[in-house]
Amino acid sequence: MTRLRAGKLRHRVAIKRPASGRGTRxxxxxxxxxxxxxxxxxxxTLSGREAERARAVYAExxxxxxxxxxxxxxxxxxDYLQHGxxxxxxxxxxxxxxxxxxxxxxxxxxx
Numbered sequence: 001m002t003r004l005r006a007g008k009l010r011h012r013v014a015i016k017r018p019a020s021g022r023g024t025r026x027x028x029x030x031x032x033x034x035x036x037x038x039x040x041x042x043x044x045t046l047s048g049r050e051a052e053r054a055r056a057v058y059a060e061x062x063x064x065x066x067x068x069x070x071x072x073x074x075x076x077x078x079d080y081l082q083h084g085x086x087x088x089x090x091x092x093x094x095x096x097x098x099x100x101x102x103x104x105x106x107x108x109x110x111x
């Protein structure tokens with residue numbers, strides 16, 4: 001069992017899902033759905049060999065986000081994380097220990 005120390009989770013992020021409504025020209029319409037308004041996470045920049053390994057899974061990976069999630073909340077590659085004004089697209093979700101509690105995400109920051 002891998003442990004994630006609570007002191008490491010110093011970033012507050014919201015998990016959001018893009019609006020699924022479509023306009024007459026195919027553009028997204030409506031508000032994004034908030035999956036979870038606040039979760040604690042650790043956001044780290046990938047570098048060196050670690051970045052190379054991550055890009056084998058998700059080509060645009062520049063950040064690794066580790067987080068514990070409350071039961072009943074599902075995170076997918078369709079979602080994104082909002083940290084203040086920063087927005088991180090989730091490219092890969094790894095459910096550590098396969099218990100739905102600790103997740104390791106590979107993300108790219110959206111501008």
